[in-house]
Amino acid sequence: MIVECQYCHAKYNVDETKIPAAGVKVRCHKCNNIIVIKRPAPEPRIPETPSAPGPGGKQETSAPQVEKKPAVESRAEVSRPEEPPEPRLPEEPFPEAPSEAVKTKQTPVKTPAEEKIEITHGPPPPEADSPAAPPKPQPFSESQMSEEDKKWHNRARRLAKALASDLVLYNKDKVERGLRDGTIGQLLGAEIRRSWEYYCQQIPRHIVESTDYFREQLNKIVGRGEEIFK
Amino acid sequence: MALINYASREINSKIVYYGPGLGGKTTNIKYVYTKLNPSIKGRLISLATELDRTLFFDFLPVDLGTIRGFKTRFHLYTVPGQVFYNASRKLILKGVDGIVFVADSQIERFDENIESFENMEDNLRTYNLDMNRIPLVIQYNKRDLPNITSVEELQKVLNPENKYPYFESVATQGIGVFETLKEICKLVLKVLA
Numbered sequence: 001m002i003v004e005c006q007y008c009h010a011k012y013n014v015d016e017t018k019i020p021a022a023g024v025k026v027r028c029h030k031c032n033n034i035i036v037i038k039r040p041a042p043e044p045r046i047p048e049t050p051s052a053p054g055p056g057g058k059q060e061t062s063a064p065q066v067e068k069k070p071a072v073e074s075r076a077e078v079s080r081p082e083e084p085p086e087p088r089l090p091e092e093p094f095p096e097a098p099s100e101a102v103k104t105k106q107t108p109v110k111t112p113a114e115e116k117i118e119i120t121h122g123p124p125p126p127e128a129d130s131p132a133a134p135p136k137p138q139p140f141s142e143s144q145m146s147e148e149d150k151k152w153h154n155r156a157r158r159l160a161k162a163l164a165s166d167l168v169l170y171n172k173d174k175v176e177r178g179l180r181d182g183t184i185g186q187l188l189g190a191e192i193r194r195s196w197e198y199y200c201q202q203i204p205r206h207i208v209e210s211t212d213y214f215r216e217q218l219n220k221i222v223g224r225g226e227e228i229f230k
Numbered sequence: 231m232a233l234i235n236y237a238s239r240e241i242n243s244k245i246v247y248y249g250p251g252l253g254g255k256t257t258n259i260k261y262v263y264t265k266l267n268p269s270i271k272g273r274l275i276s277l278a279t280e281l282d283r284t285l286f287f288d289f290l291p292v293d294l295g296t297i298r299g300f301k302t303r304f305h306l307y308t309v310p311g312q313v314f315y316n317a318s319r320k321l322i323l324k325g326v327d328g329i330v331f332v333a334d335s336q337i338e339r340f341d342e343n344i345e346s347f348e349n350m351e352d353n354l355r356t357y358n359l360d361m362n363r364i365p366l367v368i369q370y371n372k373r374d375l376p377n378i379t380s381v382e383e384l385q386k387v388l389n390p391e392n393k394y395p396y397f398e399s400v401a402t403q404g405i406g407v408f409e410t411l412k413e414i415c416k417l418v419l420k421v422l423a
């Protein structure tokens with residue numbers, strides 16, 4: 001499938017069979033924008049294009065476990081297969097938005113050019129997309145938590161806040177510019193990635209998976225309340 | 231763990247300034263450096279990597295007397311405060327003899343103080359250093375700013391049992407800086423003696 005960067009319109013040819021069920025976020029080589037790539041839905045609007053049947057079309061009948069993907073996000077366009085694909089491809093997932101896609105550690109996804117899109121951190125991909133899979137982690141209830149877990153939740157919240165505050169304190173100019181020009185991902189991508197890596201190292205995985213503290217604090221402190229990290 | 235240099239008859243002690251980012255660690259150490267007599271201090275060295283930096287210098291106080299004929303040379307270090315530079319912080323803590331925890335009194339840095347303190351405990355634990363035994367002094371810095379947490383509140387979370395001596399400071403003006411340093415040197419010497 002062809003994936004197009006919404007900012008610079010660079011196009012990448014990605015083998016859709018290699019895209020994990022949860023989707024993947026990759027960085028555009030040209031402009032560093034983050035592209036969210038979702039596996040095409042089995043009963044999609046996309047395969048209307050006659051030239052794009054691909055494995056996605058087959059899965060409709062043969063792979064019932066691949067389904068219920070949220071519709072392809074607007075940021076990731078699957079478009080115009082007739083366009084010549086760009087030979088290079090995005091290299092890394094975006095760390096700043098700890099969605100399931102980023103939280104997952106997955107086997108590398110390769111393009112036809114055999115280059116890797118690699119998820120570097122976090123727990124394995126949730127199977128929640130499969131009908132048989134358990135539901136996504138429910139919001140925790142404080143009263144049901146053990147003392148140990150409560151302690152970790154507090155620590156996770158504090159750590160997420162400290163990481164986000166540091167990002168602002170040490171990168172005041174970049175934050176200002178990024179918020180003004182909408183380029184915060186490009187300007188702070190590396191710092192956010194390091195923060196996220198550190199967060200994942202320090203906080204137990206089940207808490208990282210079941211909560212959204214990191215993203216919440218990024219939006220609250222770096223985004224000043226705007227939901228700029230999705 | 232103090233190192234003994236028999237040739238120069240000196241005991242070398244390591245004091246680390248720890249605390250959240252931009253809380254005043256570097257300001258403390260720079261102030262101390264500028265005020266010390268050049269004849270007793272070494273060079274101020276900045277170990278910079280990418281964005282973080284560590285400052286370091288040593289000095290030999292002249293008025294502390296000797297321990298069994300050995301003078302004590304203090305080596306002062308700062309750690310990078312930014313949360314994700316933990317590898318550097320951990321490394322710098324290795325062999326530490328005393329710690330000054332520089333807390334940022336500003337309300338918005340309240341949680342960051344706790345995070346940094348817990349991170350310090352974690353890192354000390356990896357070296358089997360006991361928080362009950364390591365000489366530690368807390369400095370509540372930036373007391374001149376308007377938006378600060380009360381010392382009582384800070385004590386509740388960082389020093390609830392009042393185990394550690396603490397000082398209020400305005401490091402940019404040198405207030406409380408030498409009081410803190412003298413206290414930590416005293417505690418370190420007590421352990422050595």
